[in-house]
Amino acid sequence: MEHILRCNALKCRKELGDRALVTTCSHIFCTDCASRLGLTNPSGSHEHRNSCLACGSHLTNPDDAVVTNLNPSEDYKTSVLSGLSPNVIIECASRALSFWAYQTTQEIVYQEYLGKTLTEKYSNLSVHLDKVINEANSQISTLQNKIANLNVDQENLGRKNDELAQAFKEKNRKLLQTQELYDKLKRKAMMGQMQDAAENAVDSTLNATT
Helix, strand or coil: CCCCCCCCCCCCCCCCCEEEEECCCCCCCCHHHHHHHCCCCCCHHHHHCCCCCCCCCCCCCCCHHHEEEEECCCCHHCHHHCCCCHHHHHHHHHHHHHHHHHHHHHHHHHHHHHHHHHHHHHHHHHHHHHHHHHHHHHHHHHHHHHHHHHHHHHHHHHHHHHHHHHHHHHHHHHHHHHHHHHHHHHHHHHHHHHHHHHHHHHHHHHHHHH
16 A cells, blocks of 8 residues: 655644655655745745754755655656666665655654554543542442431431330320310319309208298
8 A cells, every 4th residue: 555645744744635845854745834834935035945844954955845746647757757867867766765765654653653642641541530430439339328327317217206106196195094084073173163052052042041
């Protein structure tokens, strides 16, 4: 599978299309980033061109940063190296392959670092999750103990309530008995008073007649 080139600006890293800017320090940027970084100045003002964002190399020569077509036509492929000596052709091909090897190595390093970072974050999240789970289990256990204690307290209160209800019934029964006895005594006292009044009335009548 052919390696896919990506913009070397770490905040961009988008997949490159047909055109991109390549540098002699073996870096490549999308045209948007190259323009934003000031790498696409006309050849006449190359001395004002910024340094490479990826490595900081000074791009002072006109050909240090060139916009190229990543998907050239067949005619371009036929003519681009035509007329050059075999040594120059081999040197160009060697440097192009070195560029690809460097890009591939950098991508591998980036992916390895990305994988390492994700692994560390996953490990930290896993530890944090375990901590949260343990704290949640501890809180659940504490709440379950509180619920159990509340259930025991509720049972004790229920028994006390039953005892108090029974005692209330007993006292109420004794109160009714006392009230009934009081009513009987009251009626008896009233009957005695009525008898005494009647006897007094009879005596008074007899005395008056005599």
